[in-house]
Amino acid sequence: METLKHLLNLLSDPRISFPILMILFFFIFPPTAWFEKWNKRLHFDRLWTPVGGLVMHGLMLVALVAATLDPNFRLIVTKPDNVPIVILIFGSVYFLWLSMRQARDNDQRLEAGEKPDEYCDPKRRDILVWPDVLYIELIAMILCMAFIIIWSLYLQAPLEQPANPALAPNPAKAPWYFLALQEMLVYFDPWLAGVVFPTLIIVGLIALPYLDSDRAGSGFYSFSRRKLFISLFCFGWLLLWVYLIIVGTFLRGPNWNFFGPFEVWDAHKVVPMNNVNLSELIWIKLLHRPLPNSILLREAVGILGLLGYLFVLPPLLEKSALKRFAGQMGRMRYGLFMFLSLMGLLLPIKMILRWTLSLKYLVSIPGWFNI
């Protein structure tokens, strides 16, 4: 039992779980034909069958029950403000399954030359809003209200000690829906994690319909028709948003240190902080020379690397690997698409660099900015 707990603690560490999930992700949601081949070969599409759904939800339920059996973890899970996150976890997985199941069905139909399940003969397609739709809405609203009233009667809204600016709780956490942003603070400075990235998320979401140049395939669940965009969107939604919220809520304890589900939140846990900048890695460790005095020279690799990553890589790919894709999209769309995707990928890249090389900053110009 202790070994099992220890193993679960180890597995839930983002350093382990994130790379595993990230690699698995693209085989479960294949963005390209190559991944799709492996998806079929590994039978990952069976996740979206009723049995697959039962297994997924069963595992989550077991995990939840197991977690609440542990007295320490129960305190965290049953915190009143954390109950919505449990709803979010089950909700996001259930609706993911529901949409992917219908997508899988529809893809099989489309392959067989049939119309999607949503399609209906125009002659007999319409349902009157009064009374059918209004009944559904009324019942939904009543059930929703009943659910909230029951929830409210059983669970009191939290109210802690009166505000005291002199007494900071440890850890101080943002509201749960912003915890993915707070989790980004581990890897990026506030101006990026708290301002630039949220802005890019909003801009990117608004830009999405203008980037997805394929006008077909609207109005029904499908994966094969939109695999690239579904894959990227779900990567952002499931791994960079929901997953980071879960980590931020349940697995981040005092001093924002990582704590496994079966680990006691010890405020005195010592975590070595020996992160180094890219400039130090290159000049001192690699070239065995002191850091140059000129800031531009010192940070040259980081600056050029980032500029190259954002502004040279896309044109190179446009000419080579992504030629067809870029041609379909057009220059403007392709440019914006690549910029937003590469900015989004900066987060997992920085995470992995932090875990493998203890990298602190790619570019560090004190007094100006750090990246």
Added chain:
Amino acid sequence: MGPEKKQKRNLADLIFKSVLWRSIFRTDIPTDKRGRMVTVLNNFFLHLHPVSIPRHAVKLKYTWLMGILATFLFFVLTITGILLMFYYRPTVQYAYNDVLDMAESTPLGVMREIHRWSAHLMVITVWLHMFRVFMTGSYKPPREFNWGVGVILLTLTMLLSFTGYLLPWDQLAIWAITVGSNMAAATPLVGREGPGSALLSIGDISLIGRTSDAKFMLLGDTRIAEGALLRFYVFHCVFFPFIIVMFMMVHFWRIRKDGGISGPA
């Protein structure tokens, strides 16, 4: 013949055929298809809907009802929020005790619970609504603008929830807002700790300082105190609800104008 005719005027007729009723509702209780269509057209609230919708859109597995539930939760939050405002004063001196009293000494003392849990639920339903719209490809033309309006509504939902988080004025509240508002100080150019803030200066005088940056504008102070509480109260109760209602109106109107609920061609 006379008495018989009088007996047929039952209670339903007395109400539904009365001058009062007919002055309020512009159509009779519908009994046929035409009547059902006219009912929807002639009612201010119902006419958000079209008269009829495609068969697939009635199935729960297609829409998940997330849009309607998010709207419903917004109204639950508005009503409970207004009730809470009767009992709450946004000052450092009173705020915490008012919230404490709410549970203890007001009739129907679960209003704060209903408000808080509905708020959490609204954030989740709005996210899942976006996820559904995405997974059905419904953001594609001609609905691309309305998707953008939806993204703004989602952002506003989170801002509404965030500004409400401070109001109980307990430890949970101010430290969660501390984490959030420190981000404002890091805004490029206009945040004191953000990159480029030194650029905005005239001669030796810096325009961005402790009392003149984005964080100060948000909090009305250099730290979370009286000014921040009042600002967040006004943001939460007036400013953001006003803005979100504007965007909701456009969102609903555009759903209709863009051809109603999405479906396969």
